[in-house]
Amino acid sequence: MPELPEVETIRMGFEKYLVGKTIEDVEVRLPKIIQSGNIKNLVGGKIIKIRRFGKVLVLDLDYKLSLVVHIKLTGQFIYQGPDRPKESEISKKYVGNVPNRFTHVIIKLKSQNSKVKSGQTSFLYYNDIRQFGWIRVVPTDEVEKSPFIDKLGPDPIRLSSQVTLTLDNFRQILESKKTAIKVLLMDQKKIGGVGNIYANDALFLAGIDPRRPAGKLLSHEAMKLYWAIIEVLKRGLKYGGATEANYVNILGEPGGYQKHFLVYGKENQPCPNCGGKIIKTRINGRGTYFCPHCQK
DNA sequence: CTTCACGCCTGTCAGC
DNA sequence: TGCTGACAGGCGTGAA
Numbered sequence: 366m367p368e369l370p371e372v373e374t375i376r377m378g379f380e381k382y383l384v385g386k387t388i389e390d391v392e393v394r395l396p397k398i399i400q401s402g403n404i405k406n407l408v409g410g411k412i413i414k415i416r417r418f419g420k421v422l423v424l425d426l427d428y429k430l431s432l433v434v435h436i437k438l439t440g441q442f443i444y445q446g447p448d449r450p451k452e453s454e455i456s457k458k459y460v461g462n463v464p465n466r467f468t469h470v471i472i473k474l475k476s477q478n479s480k481v482k483s484g485q486t487s488f489l490y491y492n493d494i495r496q497f498g499w500i501r502v503v504p505t506d507e508v509e510k511s512p513f514i515d516k517l518g519p520d521p522i523r524l525s526s527q528v529t530l531t532l533d534n535f536r537q538i539l540e541s542k543k544t545a546i547k548v549l550l551m552d553q554k555k556i557g558g559v560g561n562i563y564a565n566d567a568l569f570l571a572g573i574d575p576r577r578p579a580g581k582l583l584s585h586e587a588m589k590l591y592w593a594i595i596e597v598l599k600r601g602l603k604y605g606g607a608t609e610a611n612y613v614n615i616l617g618e619p620g621g622y623q624k625h626f627l628v629y630g631k632e633n634q635p636c637p638n639c640g641g642k643i644i645k646t647r648i649n650g651r652g653t654y655f656c657p658h659c660q661k
Numbered sequence: 662c663t664t665c666a667c668g669c670c671t672g673t674c675a676g677c
Numbered sequence: 678t679g680c681t682g683a684c685a686g687g688c689g690t691g692a693a
Binding site: 366367368420435437438439495497498513551553560561562609610650651652 | 684685686687688689
């Protein structure tokens, strides 16, 4: 499911294929996806920069307007254009033809960069099966104080976001909290970008029981967990994200991290460390996987 | 202040 | 075969 590594993979795809292109037209098929602002105001703007804040993507246009997107659980961006790699070179496993019945927004782009012959058109399709995702049009200088982004905690991975989670920062977040550590890791107001998959795997890597009160972690455990979070996010990124249901990058390719899950989704399967059974429980209504032998 | 259930949606899968 | 219900998870909301 889309968490920091998946969204960052999309961001890199946008950087590669969208920067330098001009928005020629926007078609909205499901108006509720556009939560605020007038998307038609983007027409004529040139995409100059792609940013990410936690799980939120921001496309900055040259005339001080930005497209802000949260793809939530089932959002997909699919790019179709003359500068795509040959179809034989990419995996299309999860994406059929676009547009399809889940395509809610279509952005028509005009190429103006040197990679593609000037004037050629390409398309960016936004698909979202469950329609939880949202798109907002916000003036660029107001993006950081716009709803949701304004409350987002620091990001554990540098790359593109502006605030980085430091170890001191992380320790302060845990301090004297009674909340289960896993709940805290997934709280976007505390840390930006970590969701269920990476929270489960980070806690396993750090050898910490997800149910433990955050404030009760010992100093060395907090440090271990801090590095474990960064490590699992980096692994996710290395494999192009995790495809559980329908996450794909902007070419329509699935990620590969699902083949390298440590404990997530592995109920009753052997622990990669001790070989014991991984158990599944629920914390705050979320599926939680851990090895009771290795995680204390 | 925190915690927790629910709503938003639809696809998928287990069980009957 | 077809129906029903549980489940998936991000986040806002409102009640406890």
